[in-house]
Amino acid sequence: MKKLFLGSIATVLLAVFLCSCGGASVYQGEFYTLQQTYDAGWLTQEDLKSIAYYHNGGREGNEEIMGEDYQPQPKTPEVIDKFTERSIKQTFYNKYVNDKYGSITLNDIGVSYYWTCNNCIAVKIWCNGWGYGTMCGEEIVDGVKIIYNCVNEIKIWRKNKI
Secondary structure, three states: OHHHHHHHHHHHHHHHHHHHHHHHOOOOEEEEOHHHHHHOOOOOHHHHHHHHHHHHOOOOOOOOOOOOOOOOOOOOOOOOOHHHHHHHHHHHHHHHHHHHOOOOOHHHEEEEEEEEEOOEEEEEEEEOOEOOOEEEEEEEEOOEEEEEEEEEOOEEEEEOOO
16 A cells, blocks of 8 residues: 555656646747837847748848848758747747637647747747638838738747846
């Protein structure tokens, strides 16, 4: 009986440890629009051009401000790490999903990454089976055009200062 009791306690402690290591520890962050981040001085026109280039698939819509030889700033990092991606998903979940949609989990949330600069990470986020906030058309910030083909708009995620 004592071994069964100790085994049960060990199992519970292991489960608590695994759960706390696997999901609870994430960066806290906030989402902003491109315009908000530009107005705050967190992104420059050059940063916006690079985001547009990666999102639009080239110079499309920005030929006048991006010459034929235009090269965007390289993505640094090329891809976001899993911890940061999970933090972005958790921020999205906490802000938009939470208990409103009980069947949606972090695994249902997708992230497309475009750019990082000054702690600003440009992403598009979607939730499988959830048609929220779609935008058709374009967004223009300081003359830089982001083209949306009826998909969710780009958001900037910033990690909160700790």
